[in-house]
Amino acid sequence: MTHRQRFTTILVVLLATLGFAAAAPSAATAAPAERQAVNLEVPVTGTFTDATGQAGTFAGTFTPERFAAKDGGLLAAGALTGTFTDAAGQNVGTVDQDVSMPVAVAQATCRILDLTLGPLHLDLLGLVVDLNQVHLTITAQSAPGNLLGNLLCAITHLLDGNPSAGALAALLNALLALLNP
Known part of the structure; x- marks a missing residue:
């Protein structure tokens, strides 16, 4: 997931959580609606x-x-x-x-592997093995004390280009400005 995709996902989830709905402006709209401050x-x-x-x-x-x-x-x-x-x-x-x-x-979890195997029918000299669809999902829990989870999350996001604290502060300040007119 690219930095832009991650930012877009975070923004959409934040706006959905706060109860905003995106709507296309109609021609019948006489004046723009006033934004209300969010608590x-x-x-x-x-x-x-x-x-x-x-x-x-x-x-x-x-x-x-x-x-x-x-x-x-x-x-x-x-x-x-x-x-x-x-x-x-x-x-x-x-x-x-x-x-x-x-x-x-903090990032609570990161997806490491999502593997889906289709149904399998195996006949080995009279021994028949039937396996239905298998869906394997492995996630890492990133938190203090979770050494392996922290390591695997860091490795999976090695090339993502995580924003610096300054960039994150600027982004959060921009969101505050949008939420409080």
Whole structure:
């Protein structure tokens, strides 16, 4: 799969996930439709030790506003808002500030082999072997600790020309601009 095909696939899946539908403009259209902003808030939860030494909770959202490349990695910058609640259920504080955090770019699986064998009839001196259609699919799971899966995914995508963190940040910023007019 070429870089352009991969980008197109990602874009189509993203747009389909967000519920957009592509439609050809008709001659009866008097004015272009206004784009509506898409809610990109991501829920954030966590725990902390409150003043009594017990576990308190944090509940909030992170809204990405831009992406940037730093030291070969990808960062998301945006607004973090939320509330700290102590073990007794009392609100002990809020946060509303701009933060940056690393973004993990991972490919969960890669297809290694997709093999389909048709039906087979074999007669070996009176021993008859009939085999119906066989479909063999081998995929590699790419994740931390999956040495063989990571290696095979890297080998299968060796010539794909993966984009740099800067190129990926530019692409994600362009998507943010499209989603939020």
